[in-house]
Amino acid sequence: MNEGKKTVFGYMPDGVPVEEVLLTDGAISCGIITYGGALRSLTVPDRNGQPVDVALGFDTLEAYLAQDKYIGAIIGRYANRIGGSRFALDGKEYPLRSNDGANHLHGGPEGFDKQVWRIRAQTRNSVTLSLNSPDGQEGYPGTLDVTATYTLADRALEIVYQAKSSRTTLCNLTSHAYFNLSGHGSGSIESHQFRLSASRYTPADENLIPTGAIESVKGTPMDLRQLQPLGAREYDHNWVIDGWNSALVPAALAWSPDTGIYMETLTTLPGIQFYTGNFLDGCPEGKGGAAYGRHGAFCLETQYFPDSPNHSRFPSAVLQVGEIYESKTAYYFDTEFKTG
Numbered sequence: 105m106n107e108g109k110k111t112v113f114g115y116m117p118d119g120v121p122v123e124e125v126l127l128t129d130g131a132i133s134c135g136i137i138t139y140g141g142a143l144r145s146l147t148v149p150d151r152n153g154q155p156v157d158v159a160l161g162f163d164t165l166e167a168y169l170a171q172d173k174y175i176g177a178i179i180g181r182y183a184n185r186i187g188g189s190r191f192a193l194d195g196k197e198y199p200l201r202s203n204d205g206a207n208h209l210h211g212g213p214e215g216f217d218k219q220v221w222r223i224r225a226q227t228r229n230s231v232t233l234s235l236n237s238p239d240g241q242e243g244y245p246g247t248l249d250v251t252a253t254y255t256l257a258d259r260a261l262e263i264v265y266q267a268k269s270s271r272t273t274l275c276n277l278t279s280h281a282y283f284n285l286s287g288h289g290s291g292s293i294e295s296h297q298f299r300l301s302a303s304r305y306t307p308a309d310e311n312l313i314p315t316g317a318i319e320s321v322k323g324t325p326m327d328l329r330q331l332q333p334l335g336a337r338e339y340d341h342n343w344v345i346d347g348w349n350s351a352l353v354p355a356a357l358a359w360s361p362d363t364g365i366y367m368e369t370l371t372t373l374p375g376i377q378f379y380t381g382n383f384l385d386g387c388p389e390g391k392g393g394a395a396y397g398r399h400g401a402f403c404l405e406t407q408y409f410p411d412s413p414n415h416s417r418f419p420s421a422v423l424q425v426g427e428i429y430e431s432k433t434a435y436y437f438d439t440e441f442k443t444g
């Protein structure tokens with residue numbers, strides 16, 4: 105196998121090669137492609153020690169180029185939505201390109217998910233990708249130099265994001281990995297169980313733009329503080345992670361009763377978007393001919409809150425010139441639960 109080595113995955117329409125790096129650590133392995141810096145596969149053992157690929161992905165670059173679901177990609181410069189596709193910074197208004205009605209989603213029509221990243225460093229279990237986003241790209245001020253480092257270690261996939269800008273700007277980076285802990289092509293996640301370490305969430309309007317309020321989950325369907333089966337429910341909301349203090353804290357737990365695999369998400373960021381793949385219909389054929397449809401996977405996108413530049417009560421995603429942005433998210437895998 106091409107452990108820690110790169111292979112050519114495909115060629116962009118302009119001839120630029122897209123590479124794939126395969127990382128391994130113990131019984132876990134994953135594939136990362138330079139198109140969108142995307143996680144293409146993530147194989148972990150089930151309760152019987154059998155390998156299960158729990159990440160959605162495609163066999164060809166053409167399928168990546170054809171889809172609009174952000175499958176596996178790194179999202180930037182601003183994860184999730186900015187209402188009205190505009191924000192103000194230091195008294196100046198910045199219009200952004202719209203791609204979700206009148207709103208701006210996941211960094212715009214040519215966000216970081218559509219860019220070919222560079223491989224800066226790689227080892228058997230780690231790869232650092234970089235991207236240079238020019239001043240004005242999609243409407244954002246400042247040239248942003250970004251790195252994303254994927255590392256497999258101690259049963260976890262960890263992603264560290266770093267960025268620096270030539271002018272004060274916004275920076276909110278996440279992974280749009282889609283997971284199905286029963287296997288990427290196994291259909292609905294309704295039997296999965298979920299828990300979110302969040303007593304509050306940010307209510308949103310019908311276009312998923314936050315109202316600006318921060319409300320308690322108590323007595324609402326947003327209360328996922330106890331592990332519970334998803335069933336027929338669907339979610340696409342941002343929760344406020346309890347105990348956010350910029351250190352790595354547990355944010356979410358997902359578990360498949362079929363394989364026994366559970367995934368714990370830990371992050372240094374204040375929010376998490378729990379998205380149950382509500383818009384997956386129309387997805388191109390997945391790896392090995394898998395069908396990916398509505399509720400066929402979930403995302404747990406760690407983030408600053410959606411539309412934060414337009415809500416002064418939300419933690420700020422402003423990156424000052426000269427400052428280094430850094431965040432870390434880890435997905436830890438095991439089977440069943442340790443007591444307690």
Ligand code: BGC
Pocket residue numbers: 172173174184312340341377379383403405
């Ligand atoms: C958003 C969804 C959006 C999806 C795109 C998620 O992060 O919360 O509303 O449709 O990304 O695939």
